[in-house]
Amino acid sequence: VGILVGPGHNGGDGLVVARELQLQGYQVKLVMPLSRLKPLTQSHANYAKAVGIVWGESVADFGDCDFWVDGLFGTGLTRPLTRTIAHQVNELNQLSLPVVSIDLPSGLHTDTGQVLGTAVQAQHSFCLGLWKRAYFQDEALAYCGQTTLLDIGIPDPAYAAVLAQVDAVQIITPPLAQQALPFNRPPVTHKYQQGHVLLVCGSQQYAGAALLTALGARASGVGMMTIAVPDSIKPLLHAQCPDALVIGCPETDTGAIAALANPDLSPYTAIAVGPGCTLQSGLLVEAVLPARCPLIIDADGLNQVAQRALLPRLALRAAPTILTPHLGEFNRLFPGLYEGDRLQAVHRAAQSSQTIVLLKGAKTAIATPVGQIWLIQESTQALARGGSGDVLTGLMGGLLAQPSQQPWGQRVAAGAWWHAQAGIFAAGDRTILGVDAFHLSQSLMPTLSHWVKRGFTPHSSKSPLAIGEDGE
Numbered sequence: 128v129g130i131l132v133g134p135g136h137n138g139g140d141g142l143v144v145a146r147e148l149q150l151q152g153y154q155v156k157l158v159m160p161l162s163r164l165k166p167l168t169q170s171h172a173n174y175a176k177a178v179g180i181v182w183g184e185s186v187a188d189f190g191d192c193d194f195w196v197d198g199l200f201g202t203g204l205t206r207p208l209t210r211t212i213a214h215q216v217n218e219l220n221q222l223s224l225p226v227v228s229i230d231l232p233s234g235l236h237t238d239t240g241q242v243l244g245t246a247v248q249a250q251h252s253f254c255l256g257l258w259k260r261a262y263f264q265d266e267a268l269a270y271c272g273q274t275t276l277l278d279i280g281i282p283d284p285a286y287a288a289v290l291a292q293v294d295a296v297q298i299i300t301p302p303l304a305q306q307a308l309p310f311n312r313p314p315v316t317h318k319y320q321q322g323h324v325l326l327v328c329g330s331q332q333y334a335g336a337a338l339l340t341a342l343g344a345r346a347s348g349v350g351m352m353t354i355a356v357p358d359s360i361k362p363l364l365h366a367q368c369p370d371a372l373v374i375g376c377p378e379t380d381t382g383a384i385a386a387l388a389n390p391d392l393s394p395y396t397a398i399a400v401g402p403g404c405t406l407q408s409g410l411l412v413e414a415v416l417p418a419r420c421p422l423i424i425d426a427d428g429l430n431q432v433a434q435r436a437l438l439p440r441l442a443l444r445a446a447p448t449i450l451t452p453h454l455g456e457f458n459r460l461f462p463g464l465y466e467g468d469r470l471q472a473v474h475r476a477a478q479s480s481q482t483i484v485l486l487k488g489a490k491t492a493i494a495t496p497v498g499q500i501w502l503i504q505e506s507t508q509a510l511a512r513g514g515s516g517d518v519l520t521g522l523m524g525g526l527l528a529q530p531s532q533q534p535w536g537q538r539v540a541a542g543a544w545w546h547a548q549a550g551i552f553a554a555g556d557r558t559i560l561g562v563d564a565f566h567l568s569q570s571l572m573p574t575l576s577h578w579v580k581r582g583f584t585p586h587s588s589k590s591p592l593a594i595g596e597d598g599e
Contacts, residue, residue, distance in 0.1 A: 129192035131219060131247075132159040133199040133233070135168060140229045140255075141198020142171035149180050156181045156189045160199075160212050186218040194225050197247045201230035202237040202259055207244030220248045228252045231259055232270045239468045240264025248272075256281050257289075258298065260470055263490040263502050296470065296500045299540040305583040307541035308575075309348060309529040321350030322528030325392070326521060327400040327411055327428075329356040331382025334363055336403025336426075339514045339564050340521035341368045344399070346571035347525025347542075353395070357384050383408040392418040399524030401428025402517040416440060421527040421535070425451045425520040433459040442481035447535045449527070450480070451520060453487045474500055483539055487516065491547065493540050501540035506547040507562075509554040514564025519546045522571065549574040 130145045132138040138159070149155045157180055164172060176182070183189055197219070199212070208216055216234060219226060226249045231237060234246025240261035250272040254262060256279050261267045297303075312321065324344055329337025337356045341364060344352050351372070354364050358375030359382060365373055377385040386409045392398065398415050404427040412431045415422060422444065424432060429452050432438060438460070441448045450460065457476070458465055464479075465472040473486045477494035485493045491503040523542045531538055546567075553562040553570040562570075 128153050128194050128196060129156050129158065129186065129189045130196040131186065131199045131215060131233070132157055132172075133168075133201075134159075134161045134164045135200070136165065137201035137229055137233075138164065138198050139168040139171045140201070141196055142168065142175050144196055144198065144229070145175055145180055146171070146178065149175075149178055154181075156183060156192060158183050158186055158189065158215065160185075160215050186215050186222070190222075192224065195219060195222070195227075197226055197228040197233050197249060199233035199247070201233075201255075204234070204236065204243060208234050208246070209244060213245050216245050216247055220245075225250050228271075230255045231261055232267075235261050235267050235270060237261055238470075240267030241467060242266060242270070246270050251275065253277050255279050257286065258504075260296070263492065263504075264467075264469055265488060265490075266467065268489055295498060296502065298502050298504050299537070299544045301544075301578060301581075301583045303537065304541040304544045305578075307531065307533040307538045308545070309526065309531055318350035320530070321348070322396045322525070322530070323351040323353065323394055324349050324524045324528040325353045325355065325395040325398045325415075326402075326524060327355045327384070327387065327398065327415065328402040328404060328517070328520075329354075329360055329364075330384065330403055330405045330408065331357060331359055331378075332405060333403030334360040335514065336517045337364060338367055339517040339568060340399065340402045340524075341371060342565070342568035343518035343521025343523075343546075343571070344525035345370065345521075346568060347522050347529070349525035349528050352525070355384065355387060355389075357382055379407050379409070381405065381407040384411060385409045387411070387414050390414065392420075395420055395528070397421045397423070397524050397528035399423040399425065399520050401425040401431075402520050404428065406430055406434075410435075412437060413440075416444065419446055421447045421449065423449045423451065423520055423523050423527065425516060426456075429456045429460060438480045438482075447527075448482040449485060449523065449535075449539055450476075450482050451485045451487065451516070451523070453516070457484075457486055470500060470502075474498065483536055485539060485543060487519075491543050493536060493543060495534075495536035499534075499536050501536055501543075503540070503543050503547050505551060507550045507554045507559060509557075509559040509562035510547070510550040510567070512563055512567075515546075515550070515567055518564055518568045518571075519543065522546055545571065545575065548578070552577065 132141045228249040232247040232249045238260045252271045353372040355374045357378040361375045376388045383405045473492045473494040477484045481496045493501040549570040552574040
């Protein structure tokens with residue numbers, strides 16, 4: 128086992144790994160590009176020499192190693208890797224051998240995930256104590272490989288001291304999702320007490336988007352569902368969703384919804400607008416702005432918001448507004464706000480617009496106007512299919528229509544978690560190539576049933592994110 132050792136405490140961790148492997152009988156070889164070490168790291172280096180661990184000048188000296196540990200730099204790196212260190216990292220990457228990184232692959236910025244010159248391409252990264260923000264940034268994901276959080280025994284008061292100084296960032300875990308999902312129905316109830324969602328979606332060109340949105344909402348367990356679609360595609364919705372109320376709306380020449388057929392929004396406890404509507408539709412977002420219930424805006428609804436500069440009007444709504452953009456839509460809504468840091472961008476967007484912003488991606492991030500950020504840790508590339516977002520919009524609308532005492536941000540995050548877990552569940556059965564949006568919608572209930580049977584087994588309670596000490 129070759130171990131690349133840095134001058135700080137990450138290097139000290141690498142030396143501890145070296146010592147333990149040596150004592151278990153492994154052949155261990157160390158490479159230390161920098162000679163000046165922090166005092167504690169120097170003590171570990173002295174011990175490593177005392178037990179006879181082999182030292183070398185460069186990664187190239189140990190071409191016979193089968194496996195490498197990256198203990199060069201962890202959190203807090205702010206300067207690019209250059210010269211000797213960059214050369215060692217590049218040599219390591221060229222070996223095509225398994226590499227694991229301690230805390231964070233060396234060369235990544237702890238918060239933004241930016242590659243600082245060059246970075247170790249790890250097959251597995253073991254994050255220590257608390258997740259670092261880089262693990263949720265697009266640029267870093269190609270370097271992290273599989274990721275695991277290790278509890279290293281830091282006491283809760285120490286976590287609290289750090290977290291009091293940073294924005295509230297929380298991973299949605301299965302127990303937190305369970306809290307926010309509408310399982311707790313009273314023993315005596317009826318359909319109208321379990322929510323009534325209005326879905327404004329579809330066009331002749333994208334009739335399937337309306338169906339997928341409806342299938343997502345149906346899986347939520349909402350008591351009543353009304354779907355407003357162009358009149359010409361009503362038969363499709365009636366045939367596939369006999370439990371729904373379907374409103375046929377007047378159409379444009381292109382087969383889009385020209386206007387809502389029934390402007391009375393008072394019966395609804397949540398509204399979702401946008402999937403498949405096309406840019407040729409009428410002023411649908413403006414038509415539903417007066418609603419006194421949560422409003423989810425997606426797809427062409429977001430494009431209407433951007434084109435008609437509706438963000439200031441969204442901020443005036445008394446009820447929550449949830450925006451669900453992918454990065455392209457986000458940039459149209461909030462031009463110039465995204466500069467490579469997804470967490471910072473979604474945080475600023477939610478505060479400036481006074482909406483809940485769900486930024487889709489490999490690591491979906493949800494921010495609320497009060498500064499809370501929720502993160503979806505697990506997802507799958509199988510969701511990179513047309514229609515996956517329509518299913519999410521319907522599911523979110525159905526969930527937010529139902530009664531709950533949990534905060535809106537947590538409820539949105541629970542819906543996004545459920546959607547991601549359904550993708551993972553379906554990929555396990557059909558591979559990442561076989562999870563089309565219809566099968567995704569059909570996997571929502573089996574996924575939830577799976578977690579219920581597992582009892583929503585808690586993960587680590589220490590799920591917020593924090594940053595490490597400067598320079599470590």
